[in-house]
Amino acid sequence: MTQIFLTGATGYIGGEVLHALQHAHPDYEVAALIRDKEKASKVLAAFPTVRVVLADLDNVDIIEEESRKANIVIHAASNKHIASVKAIANGLAGRQNAHYIQVTGASVLAGPEVDNNSYGEPSDQIIDDLDNAADLRDIIRAYKDRRVVDNYILDLGSSGPKTAIIFPPIIFGIGKGPVKQRSVQVPSLARATLLQRVSLYLGRGLSRWGIVHVSELADLFVKLAENAVNATPSPIWNENGLFFAEKGFEVGSWPNVSQLIHADPFSFFQSFKDVASVIAKEAHSLGYIDSPDSVKSMNLEESNVVIPNGSVFLGTNGQGRASRAKKLLGWQPDGESFQNAVRETIIAEAAQL
Template sequence: MVKIFLTGASGYIGGDVLRGLAGKHPEYEISALNRDPAKASQILEQFPSVKIVSGDLDDVSLLESEVAEADIVLLYWVQVSGASALATPEIASETFGEPSDKTYNDLDGVEEIKALIQEYPSRAVDNYMLKVAASSPQVRTAVVFPPIIYGVGGGPCHQRSVQVPELARFTIERGKGAQVGRGLNRWANVHIHDLSDLFALLVEKAVQGGDEGKVWNSNGIYFCGSGGEMTFGEISEEVAKSAYEQGLVKTAAIDQLKPGEADAIFLHASVMLGTNARCEGTRAKEVLGWKPQQGGLRAEIPKIVSQEADALKAKK
């Protein structure tokens, strides 16, 4: 019996990862950390075979006990980073909305990626995982760096992503679209179900064993852009166009916002909407056989706009 310990089951990513694993591998024994009784009930309602571990990430002794009992550990706040790591130099220099011709490759460019992370101590968790990978080779580690995530999550509690839904929300609320600066910055993107498939493949590889050097530790860095990038100017245009066509705003025009103006609309908007994160899931495709199946972000945007409009109406 394969034992898995999972955190983040009530969240957008963790909930969908749980959906993917429980559906594909009912034989796995999955324990999920959760501190909220109401959310625990939601998790059990959808996944009655899951064992709820009552506690939080500050309970070190509990975590040590659960990790010791598990064959595989999926720690959301440790093993899921974010492609904004690639934008750390832009964040440091406060350069937003500008283009970049730099695309990162997680198969052939691992050393370059690690050097970038190590250059910035502010990436504390990423740097910690690099140290663990180097100092404890007996522990097989992997860190996943998602770009823009889109699509409705299949977990029990939170099904909403952040970047594009927030852009859609504030476009509707302010009555006009917006971008950070010139909006020439590009991000890769991935559907939430394709991202969960990648996690399932990592778990399956851990169960099967083999190909250690290619999959884990010093090489265990995974980007997951599923192919095709968009500038945030293009995304903003599509959001404003969809909102206009659905009668939610009176114009499809776009405003250029300064970073501070964007951050005043929602937290860290200048980073989430104004930086570059150009990458593709090359390693996952090559060493795990990852094959994204879902449609692209552009086709999903009208649905995102409609969902945000419904959510805003429900709050009134």
């Protein structure tokens, strides 16, 4: 019986992963680390077969024990809590048939902007996680102080569990998890648009990230879990276990919005100014702002009010191409369109104001 130990089940990503696992593989036994009894009851109401482990990330002895019981550990609660990461590694130590999947973020590529304090500007750096895996590893190694968890996992090598690190871009869509169903970037920009009656971007708005629907991201976790269970031989673990998760765009999928098309015709990255344009058009169509062209620039201070650490999450470049998952795992991110999800998000944010 496959046993999975999951952290972050009450969060946006972890909750969606739990939902996806329970629906794709009800035969998998899932133990979920949850620190709050009230939230635990919501998880159990939605998924009665889940075994709740009532503890938090600082309970490293419990995390190590649960990791030791598991075939697969999915750490979706945090990409900065190094003590919990070490506890997982200790619980899986020496078990080359065990698997460890860690979530982090596409901000791994944001180092140059942060170093230069330059935000909202374009970059010609596009890192393909299959063709440029060595370059991605070099980037992680170059920022050991900022990417502590990523570096620690890479340092585990091949003597311990098989590892994978997922670097999501902008995650959009309303989640199906039992507790938190709201993302960060798009909802925060939508809320700011509703409050100020104008859609916002940082600086010139020319920095670009990929995007992925939360259900598509969860499906990538499922694909990795399935590969682990089936022991399918492929270069997707350890030093090769680095995954971007952008969905790409079909040509013409964003009518009336400028498209930035790169060499690969199946993968496009959208500037934050384009994201602001989509939000403006949808907010206008719903009657919340006066014009579909109501967009304007904001400065660093304003961006950090819209979203904590907004300078990084709204002003840097995270152009990571997800070739590894698409080509080696058969991952097909073909879910809900960004435009439709933006519309749903605006409606949801408006209901909270």
